[in-house]
Amino acid sequence: MRAVVIHDKGDVRVEDVAEPRVVQPTDALVRVVAAAVCGSDIAVLRGLSPLPRPVQSGHEFVGIVEDVGSDVTTVRPGQFVIAPFNTSDGDCANCRRGLPIACENGRLFGEFGPDGSALEGGQAEFVRVPLADTTLVVAPAPSEALLPAVLTLTDVMATGHEATMHADVRPGVAVVIVGDGAVGQCAILACRRLGAERIVVMSRDPRRQLLARRHGATDVVTARGDEGVAEIVDLLDGGSGHVIEAVGSLDSMRQAIGCARPGGRIGYMGLPWGVELPLWELFGKNLSLSGGGANVRAVVPELLPEVLDGRLDPSGVLDASFSLESAPQAFQAMDTRQCVKAVLRP
Amino acid sequence: MRAVVIHDKGDVRVEDVAEPRVVQPTDALVRVVAAAVCGSDIAVLRGLSPLPRPVQSGHEFVGIVEDVGSDVTTVRPGQFVIAPFNTSDGDCANCRRGLPIACENGRLFGEFGPDGSALEGGQAEFVRVPLADTTLVVAPAPSEALLPAVLTLTDVMATGHEATMHADVRPGVAVVIVGDGAVGQCAILACRRLGAERIVVMSRDPRRQLLARRHGATDVVTARGDEGVAEIVDLLDGGSGHVIEAVGSLDSMRQAIGCARPGGRIGYMGLPWGVELPLWELFGKNLSLSGGGANVRAVVPELLPEVLDGRLDPSGVLDASFSLESAPQAFQAMDTRQCVKAVLRP
Numbered sequence: 001m002r003a004v005v006i007h008d009k010g011d012v013r014v015e016d017v018a019e020p021r022v023v024q025p026t027d028a029l030v031r032v033v034a035a036a037v038c039g040s041d042i043a044v045l046r047g048l049s050p051l052p053r054p055v056q057s058g059h060e061f062v063g064i065v066e067d068v069g070s071d072v073t074t075v076r077p078g079q080f081v082i083a084p085f086n087t088s089d090g091d092c093a094n095c096r097r098g099l100p101i102a103c104e105n106g107r108l109f110g111e112f113g114p115d116g117s118a119l120e121g122g123q124a125e126f127v128r129v130p131l132a133d134t135t136l137v138v139a140p141a142p143s144e145a146l147l148p149a150v151l152t153l154t155d156v157m158a159t160g161h162e163a164t165m166h167a168d169v170r171p172g173v174a175v176v177i178v179g180d181g182a183v184g185q186c187a188i189l190a191c192r193r194l195g196a197e198r199i200v201v202m203s204r205d206p207r208r209q210l211l212a213r214r215h216g217a218t219d220v221v222t223a224r225g226d227e228g229v230a231e232i233v234d235l236l237d238g239g240s241g242h243v244i245e246a247v248g249s250l251d252s253m254r255q256a257i258g259c260a261r262p263g264g265r266i267g268y269m270g271l272p273w274g275v276e277l278p279l280w281e282l283f284g285k286n287l288s289l290s291g292g293g294a295n296v297r298a299v300v301p302e303l304l305p306e307v308l309d310g311r312l313d314p315s316g317v318l319d320a321s322f323s324l325e326s327a328p329q330a331f332q333a334m335d336t337r338q339c340v341k342a343v344l345r346p
Numbered sequence: 347m348r349a350v351v352i353h354d355k356g357d358v359r360v361e362d363v364a365e366p367r368v369v370q371p372t373d374a375l376v377r378v379v380a381a382a383v384c385g386s387d388i389a390v391l392r393g394l395s396p397l398p399r400p401v402q403s404g405h406e407f408v409g410i411v412e413d414v415g416s417d418v419t420t421v422r423p424g425q426f427v428i429a430p431f432n433t434s435d436g437d438c439a440n441c442r443r444g445l446p447i448a449c450e451n452g453r454l455f456g457e458f459g460p461d462g463s464a465l466e467g468g469q470a471e472f473v474r475v476p477l478a479d480t481t482l483v484v485a486p487a488p489s490e491a492l493l494p495a496v497l498t499l500t501d502v503m504a505t506g507h508e509a510t511m512h513a514d515v516r517p518g519v520a521v522v523i524v525g526d527g528a529v530g531q532c533a534i535l536a537c538r539r540l541g542a543e544r545i546v547v548m549s550r551d552p553r554r555q556l557l558a559r560r561h562g563a564t565d566v567v568t569a570r571g572d573e574g575v576a577e578i579v580d581l582l583d584g585g586s587g588h589v590i591e592a593v594g595s596l597d598s599m600r601q602a603i604g605c606a607r608p609g610g611r612i613g614y615m616g617l618p619w620g621v622e623l624p625l626w627e628l629f630g631k632n633l634s635l636s637g638g639g640a641n642v643r644a645v646v647p648e649l650l651p652e653v654l655d656g657r658l659d660p661s662g663v664l665d666a667s668f669s670l671e672s673a674p675q676a677f678q679a680m681d682t683r684q685c686v687k688a689v690l691r692p
């Protein structure tokens with residue numbers, strides 16, 4: 001079958017690889033209907049996270065179940081499924097605590113585990129999904145029109161939603177969102193969904209500003225750094241108690257800290273490659289920081305009904321579509337900011 | 347009058363300075379009965395926080411009101427008062443939000459403000475207290491025996507208590523406390539007070555281990571670094587959801603991160619001089635971080651009755667007493683860890 005393989009910094013290819021099959025009795029084999037390219041794929045492409053060896057990439061995918069192992073009971077061939085970006089057993093201490101992202105037996109798709117082995121990703125025609133019963137979420141097969149919105153539940157919409165929980169977003173509050181990428185855009189939707197009164201977004205890109213407004217942003221600040229911070233502090237009369245950091249750089253963290261009022265909460269969702277946070281800046285303002293990878297498996301059941309009936313529409317973040325064969329172009333389009341986020345269709 | 351003045355790294359003196367008086371109509375003049383030396387004083391002495399010029403130090407003091415300005419209504423001469431380490435107006439947006447530490451018109455005793463002026467500290471015979479009505483807490487004059495316990499309310503006991511709030515300590519939980527100094531010791535007391543079932547403290551000092559046990563520590567881990575972390579993770583079957591960091595170094599923050607289980611909360615109370623926190627380590631475990639300077643003015647009214655009736659006894663952290671004239675020896679005793687915390691008596 002064909003699959004996307006990231007070989008090294010700047011080197012992504014579409015290749016023939018062995019077709020996966022059910023190996024463990026708890027596995028499912030899924031035929032991929034659509035897979036998205038994640039900002040973290042681009043980070044790997046940029047060499048921010050060096051690879052020990054090439055890896056079959058992709059951790060955002062939906063598809064149709066083709067086959068299941070003998071122990072799989074709730075997922076059946078023919079069903080449409082949404083795959084969170086990591087697998088989880090639903091039964092370990094962390095899963096029982098509502099933290100499937102930290103499942104003791106879970107793995108990230110398209111990543112290397114502690115034993116050095118990779119779990120092949122979903123930017124491919126087929127993918128093996130371990131712990132299928134407790135990883136996959138079964139859903140009615142969506143129409144082509146609904147498919148992109150459903151696809152965002154595998155990562156970015158779930159992450160945007162979880163950001164609001166970390167930043168304690170509640171009805172009537174003012175929120176600042178640092179970052180206008182897919183997660184930032186989904187966070188805007190999540191804030192609006194929760195009834196935030198004021199949603200201030202930092203964005204310099206005119207197209208992304210438009211999307212942000214469409215998603216519910218009430219204010220867009222185009223300045224960055226100290227200037228952008230000063231504008232927001234002025235706009236919100238001292239800053240916000242609820243800030244979402246959706247980039248993952250030291251600059252964006254500093255902006256988040258700057259926009260927070262004393263005692264405020266920052267939800268940090270951007271993958272913080274190499275960020276060394278000056279703790280003094282948090283201490284001096286009594287800030288709280290909460291975040292990390294989203295618990296997609298726990299969040300999807302809550303958001304799915306609203307996505308299916310159109311109340312929640314994050315499809316705008318997937319603004320480019322490519323065939324699986326054109327994956328290198330899709331990666332390039334995201335790397336050069338020609339699009340927010342690309343879909344791959346096998 | 348006589349007062350302690352820190353001149354520079356390693357240079358603390360007791361000197362004749364001008365006696366303070368009421369300047370603003372909201373001021374009180376307080377005759378100091380006892381003042382403590384703070385770990386942050388020692389940090390200044392060590393040169394961690396360079397001084398622009400010499401400063402009259404001391405932000406932990408209790409005393410008797412000698413005089414008040416014309417606008418002071420609730421504090422009267424002759425009353426015993428507890429001074430939080432910062433002043434607050436009780437009326438700004440931050441104070442109204444329960445955050446007097448971030449009072450927009452507040453100042454830290456013994457520190458320089460944004461305008462470059464210093465608010466003279468309380469390691470002296472007398473001290474001027476601005477915003478007296480909303481800064482000072484009036485209390486019954488304690489006996490000599492109770493005085494040390496009451497003095498801890500000016501900073502460390504309040505800080506230890508607030509740490510438990512940041513780390514979400516509740517009845518029945520297991521807590522890890524990194525640090526066996528005055529704040530760590532007070533945090534143990536605060537955890538016990540709140541009904542924590544297991545209180546694990548990292549300490550290498552046999553005397554401090556004894557004090558920790560007396561305060562309610564159920565386990566003492568003497569190993570540090572990775573070894574200490576491994577021991578605690580083993581002890582608590584994967585780590586704790588509630589960790590208190592009471593030192594302020596990168597090493598102690600790393601130990602706190604290591605001891606936290608996925609999704610856990612770290613209350614950070616140690617002044618993090620120059621600490622650059624590897625955010626990835628927090629992200630990878632979905633940790634929350636919450637802390638900063640304590641809201642002493644908000645906390646004292648809750649703790650004071652228990653201190654006065656002996657239910658809460660933090661006096662053990664003040665294990666050395668010096669005359670004001672011997673302040674340099676008191677600083678040295680703390681700097682060389684001969685004592686946990688020293689009292690100065692004018």
